[in-house]
Amino acid sequence: MDVITAAIDSVRFGRANARRITESGAWGVRFPPIAVLGFHVLLRGEGWLITADDAPAALRPGDMIFTAALTEHGLAHAPCRLEELPEFGFDHVPEPEGTADFEFLCGAYTLDGRPPALLQRLPGVVALSPDHDRNPGLRALVDMLSADFAAPAPEGPEAGRAALVDLMIVHALRHLQEQGWVIGAEPGIAEALHAIHERPERPWTVQQLSAVAGMSRTSFARRFTAAVGAPPMAYLTDWRLSTGARLLRQTPTPLAGIARRVGYASEFGFAAAFRRRYGIAPGRFRARG
Incomplete structure (x- = not known):
């Protein structure tokens, strides 16, 4: 990717x-x-x-x-x-x-x-x-x-x-x-992005993602942030919540099921993080369509 x-x-x-x-x-x-x-x-x-x-x-x-x-x-x-x-x-x-x-x-x-x-x-x-x-x-x-x-x-x-x-x-x-406006991700960073996107439910750590990228932990964190614009864990959280928003809008999956699919142990933890990110509770976001 x-x-x-x-x-x-x-x-x-x-x-x-x-x-x-x-x-x-x-x-x-x-x-x-x-x-x-x-x-x-x-x-x-x-x-x-x-x-x-x-x-x-x-x-x-x-x-x-x-x-x-x-x-x-x-x-x-x-x-x-x-x-x-x-x-x-x-x-x-x-x-x-x-x-x-x-x-x-x-x-x-x-x-x-x-x-x-x-x-x-x-x-x-x-x-x-x-x-x-x-x-x-x-x-x-x-x-x-x-x-x-x-x-x-x-x-x-x-x-x-x-x-x-x-x-x-x-x-x-x-x-x-x-034209140089968008920074392209090198292959190792692209592999880490792909892993996050395909398996957001996994309890990823920077160490695990650096192994996917084939880099040292320090080098991976620095190069990921430079390429993507956010540190690995911040990007992972953002992607989990974006995926959760898409599932809320496009599927009837219960909130607890969505929470598990995007890496949260409970619907309460997911709901709290979602509200911080979007300023609205997941249920109201889904009802808004």
Whole structure:
């Protein structure tokens, strides 16, 4: 398992959403700092990415904007200041395909609480210009996501759309990795990540994980923290609770069963740790859906 796969795994318990957005004339929209991990990809027209701290960045069809949690940003027909843009209305109804001056697709995972450790070092928002000619897989994904909005599948469109969002984010993260934004995990660290992800219920210690990685305990702890952004035991706890959140949302497994599956001796211990992490009791989290 590489660090990109691990990053995607760490957010899959969130809700995957996607939508097509169109604008015409003199336009601009501001996206609030909500907890998402996602992207915009331009299909038609030209515009500008507007952020609070950087100069406006020109956008062309095929460009992609990667967005990380809690980062306010905007899109506009011309350079401007972020505070000048109206907040995006989530009741937006897109114009018929091909009729608007500017058209783009958005896809994102809505996260609960803070981003997982693997994602906390990512840029808040950044414009990317992938080479679609050299990356036909990305071009095909954009086409499939666009077609999904034009003629959604009669059964299971949400599941299919979530898979496309997954793959688009993978492409964005790999592009960021090539530019040096994402630190790749060396093979030993990747093996330790895989062990944690596959067996979160095991009573792992740093010594045991360093043996999986084939490193000394001290070297492993240092290199794991540098690659992942959190010490091994902190990451293990975070992964256990993320897995527990996913099981609460996606399965009817009783709380005691979930606690055992993610390495807690009792449902009470799991519930206390879960409440510290997410600010809500597991039962209320599950009921919220």
